[in-house]
Amino acid sequence: MGDIAIRVEEIGKRYRLGKAEKYKTLRDTLASAFTAPFLKVGRLLRGEAANDTTQDEQIWALREVSFEVRQGEVIGVIGGNGAGKSTLLKILSRITEPTTGFAEIHGRVGSLLEVGTGFHQELTGRENIYLNGAILGMTKKEIDRKFDEIVAFSEVEKFIDTPVKHYSSGMYLRLAFAVAAHLEPEILIVDEVLAVGDAGFQQKCLGKMGAVAKEGRTVLFVSHNMGAITQLCGRAVQLEKGRLTRSGSAGEVVAAYLSSVAGTELKSSWSDESSKPNSSEVQFKSARLLSVDEQPLSITNFNESVLVEIAYEVKIPIRNLSVTCLLYDSMSRLVFESMDTDMSEWNGRVREPDVYRATTKIPPSLLRPGRYQLTFAAFIEGVKVIARLDRVLAFDVSGVGYTLQPKRDGIVSPVLDWTVCRFSEHERMV
């Protein structure tokens, strides 16, 4: 005790935006397959930046962050979406380099930024335990030794020799977490991975984390679960737009954080000028989530619907324009995609320059209780993506009105109409 485990000194991280263009159409790619390599090679030889210079916006995901963690300390990192928490953990795990500053790590680091990293669908549970264990930094001997314990923790003994593609999402998660839970580094770095799975399993995981902490290991722990933070961590730091704004005992930091963000922590509307993607064709104006009585919403009940409203300006006449809305769950799985041209007469028509407002309703009794994020993109079918707003809105679905028996798998939990009748009665009726 008393010795430094992690020292972070004036760490900064700058990202280039517009680089991660995930929506690339085949046509673009094919066209550029012929021209781009030559242009890019030319640029490369001249020593210029390799990416397209047109959209060279930069953001500082972290700015002058300094703090220290002592050995055996369990420290929580809190902050809103995009505050830079994951970036900080990635730097400390050496996944990405800082742009400025430095950090010193005293001891062997094990990091858990996601459960099930490297799991392969085609491999069996047993094979995945070894693969995932090795990826997380365990030696084969270590895995051999802990194998039975891991299998027991995961509760999937019967399916251990079945390819994981046949697992339900719950089993998959339990197995993945079981491997991670048996990591024994001196310093453990954990991102928001406990936010998934059913409540019982989450409790089990938190228990395991607590046990790890009691063994005197250093833990750096990101969570949105303020209960878990106050319960497990002695100290906490808060990040806000990349800067470290608070540091102190976990109870104090959490209390201050909660009162400062009361109600605004989850974005239910977006209209921030600065983060607006610029396009000369389509510009997003605003996006909001509303309850049925048209009130801005950041949390809804399971049995209530959510209104989604997006406004965008079309600057030049465009044919075949669609605005799509993608809903992601807390594990970043795509729940669904829906387009504003799905139903309407706008499909295939030319959009004259104007401001458009598209609204839709996410039906009630569909989304499992948990956190969701929305991404919007404006695109021309089969041609290109014009503008994209990544995860601009977020909301929580509460368990209120959730009458289904709790344990079930699947991305959504629709309440379906079932009719059950006894076969003998059925016979009689016919």
Place this chain on the structure above:
Amino acid sequence: MQSNIQVIRIEPSKGWVSVQLQELWAYRELLYFLIWRDVMVRYKQTALGAAWAIIQPLFTMLVFSLFFGRLAKIPSDGIPYPIFTYAALVPWTFFSQGLSLASNSLVGSANLIKKVYFPRLCVPIAAVTSGLIDFAIAFTMLIAMMLYYGIFPGVKVMWLPVMLLLTLITSLGVSLWLSALNVHFRDVRHIIPFLTQLWLFATPIAYPSSLLSEPWRTFYSINPMVGVVEGFRWALLGAETAPGPMVMVSFLAAIAILVSGLFYFRRLEKTFADVV
């Protein structure tokens, strides 16, 4: 807590960085698991499994034998044309497959790269080395053909591991370049089929390099696959003159590609997690 705690300093790196082979060595077990995964997945996914490793070079051999051997009557240094070309196709298939697998390997492992730390070199190395199993399978077919044609190599076969090493160095070197480039320019994978096609004909697979006269023949071996192919033929099939100078030139070229590839890869490595 232990007293000999290792201290890691994390800071921005600038320009060219060292290759850090000792770290790669420390992660050899992960490398082994990645190779094992690639092999397992390959054989689980394809119904034909191991047969696939033979089918590809075998069919190319049949096509080449028909068109180049029979119809165009291309000479084959006095060796029966089918085995002349198959002996070259075995290392060639390893090389070209390694290239196509490795060049997309980093992008394919984006998930790992964004979430876990390990020397990124493991990824293309695993992709290339996992092809050795296919190589071994295709090689048994070559042995069968040698028995059929009654060709026995003699002591020269001792040089075979050296030739295999040359193949590995070449594949790895080119793969490192392509995999790193492919992270930044996703178009790279579109030019790979084109590149391998050109390279195939720039390598004496369908024809003997003896078509060229000397200084040119040795000069030609700047393409390291020339040394590989002639080396394999010499060690196994007993072409008369030892391709010593050619293999030497190829080795130098291959090492140059590998070393430059290692440094280029390491230089770009720090950007992988942000861009991939």
